[in-house]
């Protein structure tokens with residue numbers, strides 16, 4: 001039998017699948033679900049780091065397997081992530097749909113956040129219900145009304161009816177769950193994670209319907225069916241790439257489409273319990289998905305022209321950076337530049353997938369490209385420091401004493417006491433001349449840290465081996481970021497000279 005390759009795509013109605021033979025171009029429409037799924041991509045040959053399907057491997061005898069769908073991987077995919085501000089109103093969601101449709105890539109995966117402020121509202125619902133504050137019911141009504149109004153503006157006909165029926169059903173389930181939380185006066189983590197992820201379910205469904213309105217082949221993906229993560233620390237999860245890739249291949253074999261609109265932020269545990277990638281995690285979702293399909297590029301759309309040399313809300317002279325290395329972007333985000341979630345870099349680094357930060361409200365701005373080897377920059381000293389970032393609301397803890405010197409296990413005892421109270425250490429420094437260890441923790445965690453250290457070192461303090469456990473409140477970290485700083489003499493001198501001048505002007 002002649003080898004024929006068949007491609008699947010949803011029909012215009014979205015309720016059937018068109019199975020098209022790429023050789024004779026004969027279409028065959030069949031109901032979704034009536035498909036027999038052939039081999040998965042895992043059996044097929046790979047080219048280099050990107051997994052591409054060779055024509056020979058893709059050729060499937062029509063007699064052997066009538067229909068087969070695999071998940072193609074590689075440069076044909078572009079991944080876009082739209083943040084909450086981009087999805088903030090029905091008009092903005094329509095603009096997002098237009099940007100998606102305007103991308104000429106062969107395949108597109110679109111990750112979206114909840115409409116702006118919705119995730120905050122969802123956290124507040126849980127908080128109010130567990131504090132037995134009745135006003136959670138009114139707040140839930142507001143969430144419902146916000147999405148109903150947005151959908152009525154954006155959609156019509158059958159799609160509007162479908163969306164509203166899903167929304168009604170979700171809201172009534174949430175009402176029941178919140179009532180249970182209210183009665184118990186407590187929300188388990190999985191209840192809370194389930195509730196807070198709903199903003200992404202609704203925003204992505206609306207976008208998916210808005211894209212379908214144009215007649216494009218578009219499927220909606222609830223990433224809880226695909227992304228598997230495991231907890232790796234307080235407010236942190238690690239993706240299980242292998243399991244997630246398997247689940248994505250399976251998902252795609254059921255719903256192949258050239259455009260997939262997916263939920264950011266939410267995922268599942270290995271036991272299929274809904275969870276999240278934690279606050280601001282949609283950037284991370286996009287990077288993980290980008291790495292699973294070995295995308296050509298991940299574009300993160302937000303409300304500024306790209307990454308600035310400092311937070312544009314604080315520094316009006318900040319300038320746009322055209323390129324950044326992965327390490328520089330990671331450091332900036334770690335030290336507070338919330339234009340990018342710190343963990344976003346990890347999944348894309350291994351496949352050298354570039355991330356581009358772009359402004360949804362200024363499409364003519366080229367944005368910032370984050371990649372392995374940024375273009376050559378000027379070799380002057382200024383270019384060594386590419387940007388500044390700050391973290392506010394911190395406290396410094398200084399543990400000091402001559403008895404610390406040469407005593408094995410002192411740092412371990414300090415940091416295990418910190419770990420026991422679940423505090424997050426942002427930065428550590430050690431001064432051997434004063435025998436001190438100093439570290440920064442969030443201001444809201446410092447009382448517990450200080451108490452734990454006083455208990456842990458009661459005897460050492462009484463005996464004078466430790467002279468003090470001191471807390472300095474109201475601190476910020478100012479980070480200067482730039483890979484070339486390390487190999488350029490004189491950078492710290494300039495930095496501290498500038499700081500000294502500022503402090504003199506401020507009269508310190």
Ligand SMILES: Nc1ncnc2c1ncn2[C@@H]1O[C@H](COP(=O)(O)OP(=O)(O)O)[C@@H](O)[C@H]1O
Nearest residue numbers: 083084085302304306307308310311337338339
């Ligand atoms: N160095 C920086 N460059 C660009 N934006 C920054 C920087 N530091 C902080 N920001 C802030 O990050 C914001 C974008 O992040 P975020 O509000 O989380 O967007 P989104 O909702 O699109 O995910 C910008 O509006 C900007 O004020």
Ligand SMILES: N[C@@H](CC(=O)OP(=O)(O)O)C(=O)O
Nearest residue numbers: 083084113119279280281282
């Ligand atoms: N909606 C989630 C996830 C997210 O990343 O949102 P945004 O892209 O708007 O920062 C949050 O607010 O935490």
